[in-house]
Amino acid sequence: MESLLQSLLGDNLLTVVLYCALPLVFILLYALLAILGEVKISAWMQDRLGPMRTGPWGIIQPIADVFKLLQKEDITPAKADKVLFNLAPFLSFMSAYAAFAVIPFSSQYVGADLNLGLFYLLAISSLNVAAIIMAGWASHNKYSLYGSMRAVAQIVSYEVPAAMVLVIIVMFVGSLNLQDIITAQSGPIWNWMVFGGPKQDVVLASGEVLSASWANLIFLPFFMASFVMYYIAGLAETNRTPFDIPEAESELVSGYHTEYSGMKFAMFFMSEYANMFLVSAVVAVLFFGGWNSPFGVYLGDAFGAPWLVAVEQFGWLAIKGLFFVFVMIWVRWTLPRLRVDQLMYMSWKVLIPFSFGIALVVGFLVVIL
Amino acid sequence: MELTILFYVFAALTIIPAFVVVFSRSLIYAAFSLLFTFLGVAGLYVLLSADFIAVAQIMVYIGGIMILLVFGVMLTKQATDVEISTGIMKTLPALIVVGFALGTLIMVLTGASWTQIGTIPQIEGTALELGELLMTTFVLPFEVAGILLLVAVMGAALIARKPKEVQS
Structure with missing residues (x-):
């Protein structure tokens, strides 16, 4: 991908900037889709129609929403701290986007x-x-302050089980590189981590061989449980229902972004949606084979077109990622919100002990097998 | 060439917020400026091919220490409306300490034998070597540090816990 851009534009700064901006294009398009998905799916689940006026079945509603946000007045509250107030939304999106730097969209693009x-x-x-x-x-608003404190307490608590699950996968593959983790799951669907990892030896990009056999089926229950735990922790880290305590509408207006309007609100919104896809993509990469096709073969190989393989791989990752985003929306409109104490109980007394236990067992099994 | 420009970008990102930390009268500004200083230092580590330390820097300092600092500052001022005095005081002792530190730094700077390696050697994956060393040669210090942290966490939990009321 980089070499393609270089051959088109030459080896200069523009190439580098374009290369780095590709995920941004994806995020913008995905955000439109996710906004529409959220309103339409919630409508179906509640037996309503949802937006119907803009375009057929309301499919251009997200574009109308974007124009509405662009036109809104940009308000900075008189008592707010001007510099930090204006900096925060950009920092929030920056952190979400910076994480996309290591997400492999296909074997050719990361x-x-x-x-x-x-x-x-x-x-x-x-x-x-x-x-x-x-x-x-x-x-400078008590709802914002409480919302942000709750958000931080929640994210800091759920980072621990999420990190432990990552450790489990890293122990198994022996690499922190996401491309290596995906390569380890290449081949048909039963090689995916959620089904116990690869069933035959895999050669990683570094030349190391990850030896594997059908005995890896023993990992299946542990990896299945790790997947569920990581997904729960991911829901909490993105402040999605049932963990939307930081934004609880009925208590805190809308939490830390209560005072934001117009495009600055849109930045927070974008970073939330980007984080949703990020968590979903990481779940897809760690447990569902990343850009690997579930059939183990690609149309592009049959036609002898390597570029088609890359496009297909991107398609598979996008489908898996979007599916988990759909599950997040599905969960949001199905489950009620947890209480703060239930939230802390869930993290410290359920997820953390179980993730440590699984890490211990998987560690022993990796050494033995 | 590009690396030199990047170095100056990261150096500026480190130093300018550092000045804010020192000269700002607002504690919250000082705390948030540290965020950019830490990011800049992480960038400098990357330029030195110390990728693992760079990421650990972000993880520990931004994800841990800075959040804790900001929380502390926030709880003192915004939540309880107590103004913290941030005036200039105790000028003489401060001058002595700063002068001593500066003297030591200048001594080390001028005394060190600086040699320049032509190009920075490309190191593939410092994580693997670091991990192996921590699990073999330096396993004892590593485990001791782990136990020390565990004790610190347990101590903090014990102090923060409300004392049980004695039934009379």
Whole structure:
């Protein structure tokens, strides 16, 4: 992908900028789809029609929403801290976008093929916490402040089980590189992590061989449980229902972004949707084979067109990611909100002990097998 | 060439917020400026091919220490409306300490034998070597640090816990 851009535009700064901006194009298009999905799916689940006036079945509603947000007056409250208030939304989106640097969209496109991919992903998402506190403090509003404190307490608690699940997968594959984790799951659907990982030896990009056999089926229950735990932690980290305590409408107006309007609100909104896809993409990469086709073969190989393989791989990752975003929306319109104490109980007394236990068992099994 | 420009970008990102930390009268500004200083330092580590330390820097300092600092500052001022005095005081002791620190730094700076390697060697994956060293040669310090942290966490939990009321 990079070489294609280089051959088109030459080896200059423009190429680098375009290469880095590709995920942004994807996020913008995906955000439109997700906004429409949220209103339409919620409507179906509640036996309503949802927006119907803009275009056939209301499908251009998200575009109308974007124009509405663009036209809105940009208000900075008189008592707010001007600098931090204006900085926070950008920092929030920056942290979400920076994480996309290591998401492999296909075998040919990954922003930065870091050997520390997963570790970087964990670290950079902590920037979002700083942005949320900044927004909550700068708004000079008690609802914003409470919302941001709840958000931070929640994210900090759920980072621990999420990190433990990542450790489980890293122990199994022996690499922090996301491309390696995906390569380890290549082939048909039963090689995916959620079904116990690869069933035959895999050669990683570094040349190392990950030896595997059908005995890996023993990992199936552990990885299945890890997947569920990671997804729950992901829901909490993106502040989605049933973990939307930081934005609880009935208590806190809308939490840390109560005072934001217009495009600055849109930035928070975008970063929330970007984070939703991020969590879904990481779930797809860790447990569902990333850009691997579930059939183990590609149309592009049959036609002898390598570019088609890359497009197909991107398609598979997008389908898997969007499916998990759909599940998030589905959960949101199905479950009620947890209480704060239930939230903390869930993280510290359920997810953390279980994730540590699974890490211990998987560690022993990796050494034995 | 590009790396030199990047170095100056990251250096500016480190130093300018650092000045804000020192000179700002607002504690919250100082705390949030640290965020950018930490990011800049992480960038400098990347330029030095120390990728693992760079990511650990973001993880520990931004994800942990800075959040804790901001929380502390927030709870003191915004939540309880107590103004914290941030005036200039105790000028003489401060001058002595700062002068001593500056003298030591200058001594080290001038005394060190700086040698320049032509190009930074490309290191593939510092995580693997670091992990192996931590699990073999340095396993004892690593485990001791782990136990120390565990004790610190348990101590913090014990202090923060409300004392049980004695039934009379």
